[in-house]
Amino acid sequence: MPVRRPRIKDVAERAGVSPTTVSLVLNSRPGARIPDDTRDRVHRAAAEIGYTPNTLARNLRTRGSQTIGFVSDEITTTPFAVRMVEAAQEAAWARGYLLFLVNTGGSAETERATVEALLQQQVDRFVYACMWHRVVPLPVGLPTDTVFLNARPVGGGHRAVVPDDRAGARAAIRELLAHGHRRIAFIDDELAPEASGLRLLGYHDALAEHGVAPDPALHVRTSASTRGGAAAGGALFDRPAAERPTGFFCFNDRVAMGAYRAARHRGLRVPEDVSIVGYDDQEFIAAELDPPLTTVALPHREMGRWAIEALLGPEGSHDGRTDEPVLMPCPLIRRESVGPPPG
């Protein structure tokens, strides 16, 4: 470390040219007509002393900064949504950008300070990500071309990408309907986040398509956990046979895991006696349940990539108009928890 990295001047001296020339050939600027001879000497000299440009200096001069600020509420906190970070990082890297990752823990104050610190680092492009699909107040200090990931700002007017929860739910319910189910329950999240409202819409959409009247008693809310799923599922299982739902759409895979448990405790088999569909396609859970869970996947990777591409997209691709958020499809993942209703 103590040996100082070679500078452009060192290359210039060794190649017997000026720093200007070195800069020109190393950046291979289109306009510059430089004989191959000179060009070679420079490249050789650079290679020999292991020259590599100081990005900081370049950025200071050009006022660019090949970096992106990735600020999130607590995204890294959630094992769950990491693929968004991963995909974003990969997409950024592929474009020659580096990602500054900061999570603010949800505090508005930290958020402000974070944005400030990044701005000082000359970071001029931001992705603001949430771990849950949320509608968020506009974080102060963020530039107007910030891209929202898994979130949209309350007023709109910014680019944003969110999962298409409504269509995802619709697909889930259709799957149940296609197998012949008519009494279909929706075990929803009691916190009723953005995703909740959207999925309820999708639930109704699909029911309406098939002409089945929604039974309000079959839409229940509980904590979106295994425990909640077991409790709510159990209550539903315990209804009189004629009123008992045969198909269950669960707010997430953990709720589904709870529903499995409640079924098991009552000697009910999945999918012979009851069909269950989850949401999230959560790693280590959905595929590993017994039987493997049919569920709707959250397009974390796709959204992460989209966000970076929108941010770095072709010049002027964002004309500042108040775009609608992009709805990323949530594919239905068919496994083995859905079958025809009993009898």
Added chain:
Amino acid sequence: MPVRRPRIKDVAERAGVSPTTVSLVLNSRPGARIPDDTRDRVHRAAAEIGYTPNTLARNLRTRGSQTIGFVSDEITTTPFAVRMVEAAQEAAWARGYLLFLVNTGGSAETERATVEALLQQQVDRFVYACMWHRVVPLPVGLPTDTVFLNARPVGGGHRAVVPDDRAGARAAIRELLAHGHRRIAFIDDELAPEASGLRLLGYHDALAEHGVAPDPALHVRTSASTRGGAAAGGALFDRPAAERPTGFFCFNDRVAMGAYRAARHRGLRVPEDVSIVGYDDQEFIAAELDPPLTTVALPHREMGRWAIEALLGPEGSHDGRTDEPVLMPCPLIRRESVGPPPG
């Protein structure tokens, strides 16, 4: 954004002093005797025009860089180990550092390019993290004071922090022994990673303490998944009663989840008929199993924080000697899957 951020010169003009003075007061250098009067004028001027220093320029000049490169094999890929990233980011932020996050996908070539790019950004401090406890070849290009997180370099000689898998396993087995179990199986990972060897040692340690001779037939290897756990657990359950283990130590929580399933299929109850201990304390799994799983936690947060603190620690705290890796304790998390053996 088109409005250019104010520079130090703007503050100087407004306050009627030189840039030198502004720099001096804003950085409140210890030696500098500056009258409160001047000091106030500068601060006021800075506040009025919303001045905030350009970190890039400062870093170029001082050759510092308040940034840390966090390079990992595929850490963000694993929902599982995110807490390491999270804790590292928080610790860095608390010290005024920003984290460049890059994961290389495990490719040595990408790794080299990554380090190179970060070096060009004048990043001079690195954490190299792995998602699994691994022994890694020394990544090329990383400075010698790099801190290894959840990994140690093959030759040693670098600071590193890893989970104390041996002690963790010992605690798990002791827990089983304390409840009276003597026939204790270890359902190990077939890939036999670093953690595997260490845990086997801990398993033997604890057995030896209690004078129970290890039965090689009770140490089995399988894929570290639910399916693997179900298969291996099932085979063990099917042994003749007198040879059947009553306690199970599983390589991870997913294996334990499989063991639960195998037990259930055979009408065996946890913990009445069989006691099970996992490893990882994996979120959304361990605590949500039925019954909740007694397991050993991986100290991801603690390791993440430690890495940053070692990196940023008091000057000269690293004297370059070939330190042994720090072993971070893996606490036993008692829940409800362990009881006395039947009969």
Added chain:
DNA sequence: CTGAAAGCGCTTACAG
């Protein structure tokens, strides 16, 4: 106490 000047390592008009 305070300022002019040099310089961190680049890039980019501008001359020649």
Added chain:
DNA sequence: CTGAAAGCGCTTACAG
């Protein structure tokens, strides 16, 4: 085709 010079926005000896 190629170089001298200015400048990105700071900090820091050095004078005074």
